[in-house]
Amino acid sequence: MMEQPISEKEISPHQAYSRTTLLEPDAHAGALRRTDSPADSRADVNRKKALNKVLNERTYITADLERVIYGSFDRKPACLILFNFKFRFEADSHLRFKRAEIAVSFKATPDSLNKPAPGDDPVIYNFAPKKMYGNLTVENLSWTYGIELPCMVSIGPAEVGVQPYMEKTSSFQKGYRMEIFGREFKDARHNEENEVIWTVKENSQHKNGIPDQLKFAIILGHKGRFQADIKVSAETGSRLKLFGWPWSKDDPVLFQPPEGFGMPLEIPRWFPDLETIKNEEWAELVPQWKEWESQIANIG
Numbered sequence: 007m008m009e010q011p012i013s014e015k016e017i018s019p020h021q022a023y024s025r026t027t028l029l030e031p032d033a034h035a036g037a038l039r040r041t042d043s044p045a046d047s048r049a050d051v052n053r054k055k056a057l058n059k060v061l062n063e064r065t066y067i068t069a070d071l072e073r074v075i076y077g078s079f080d081r082k083p084a085c086l087i088l089f090n091f092k093f094r095f096e097a098d099s100h101l102r103f104k105r106a107e108i109a110v111s112f113k114a115t116p117d118s119l120n121k122p123a124p125g126d127d128p129v130i131y132n133f134a135p136k137k138m139y140g141n142l143t144v145e146n147l148s149w150t151y152g153i154e155l156p157c158m159v160s161i162g163p164a165e166v167g168v169q170p171y172m173e174k175t176s177s178f179q180k181g182y183r184m185e186i187f188g189r190e191f192k193d194a195r196h197n198e199e200n201e202v203i204w205t206v207k208e209n210s211q212h213k214n215g216i217p218d219q220l221k222f223a224i225i226l227g228h229k230g231r232f233q234a235d236i237k238v239s240a241e242t243g244s245r246l247k248l249f250g251w252p253w254s255k256d257d258p259v260l261f262q263p264p265e266g267f268g269m270p271l272e273i274p275r276w277f278p279d280l281e282t283i284k285n286e287e288w289a290e291l292v293p294q295w296k297e298w299e300s301q302i303a304n305i306g
Contacts, residue, residue: 050260052267056089057236057256065101067238068092071259072221073268077278079131084227084280085261087234088268088291091220095242102215104208105241109191110224111201115231115260124195128226131281133202134288135222138186184209184216200226213243221292225280233258 057069073088089110095102112130114122185207190199202224206216226232235258241247276282283291 050257051262051265053257053259054267056234056259057091057238059238059256061101065095067094067103067106067240069236069238071267073270074261074266075269075277075280076264076266077280079225079227079279079281082227083229083263084131084225085128085263086223086225086280086291087261088221088223089236091222091238093216093218093220093240095215095218100243102208102213102243103240104210104213104215104243106206106216107239108204108206108222109201109237110203110222111191111235111237112226112228112232113200113235114229115233117231125197126229127196127200128228128232130190130199130202130224130226132225132283133188133190133223134292135186135204136188139183186220188222215243223288223291225283228261228263231260231262233260 052071052074054071055068056071057067059068060066068091070090070092071087072090073086075086076083077086078084091108093103093106112128114126114128116122186204188202188204191201191203192199193201202222204220204222206220208214208216236256239247274287276284276287
């Protein structure tokens with residue numbers, strides 16, 4: 007029997023902003039549980055609501071699982087996973103998100119008989135976007151500097167030092183843009199990368215926050231059941247860093263090959279050979295705002 011949601015009376019003040027109290031029901035999402043409850047593997051397989059972090063009703067971060075497609079990469083079992091992150095904040099406010107870091111790591115799911123070794127964890131094959139930039143904003147600047155030049159003047163038998171002064175002005179341009187950088191990561195226990203980290207920065211001249219919606223895609227190799235852990239940290243306009251308390255840790259999202267999720271109505275050209283996805287097809291998988299420069303770099 008599925009565990010009943012925790013009532014507000016059972017929640018301590020330190021859990022006041024946890025997803026348990028503020029998350030609205032989603033008919034299409036899998037169940038969310040307390041992090042100290044026993045794992046319910048079936049309920050969390052392909053759970054749509056992958057992450058839900060709420061500071062208040064106008065400031066929160068969510069992530070939805072949009073697509074899970076199993077195929078192959080270089081003739082090895084592989085999976086394509088798409089996430090849709092949403093950042094909600096009041097633009098131009100002190101609580102706007104000026105910077106965010108998103109980390110998605112994968113590991114093999116243990117069962118009652120076996121505890122997987124690091125070598126059993128999924129391996130990152132590809133991801134998008136790797137680099138993406140907003141439109142460039144140019145600021146014209148100038149600065150003035152002065153130089154004192156010592157000069158010796160002869161007056162009769164003596165020399166007198168005078169300090170002539172010269173002033174010069176130099177003009178230059180400085181550019182600002184929204185930036186997204188992605189990178190693979192492995193810790194000391196792994197020989198191959200099993201994590202992707204994206205860093206998102208606002209246009210520091212406009213100071214209107216990071217984009218309110220971002221889509222990310224990952225292709226990984228696997229050896230069976232695995233899970234994804236998602237961590238998000240954010241910095242606000244007032245330099246308040248939001249991570250950890252009062253946000254509780256979200257349960258991992260479980261994946262059970264070959265159980266897909268969100269398959270498109272039309273079978274893609276590249277299915278099931280995930281290594282054949284072309285740059286323009288990557289851009290369709292992770293479409294971004296039109297005002298951005300579409301520079302999804304070094305894909306495939």
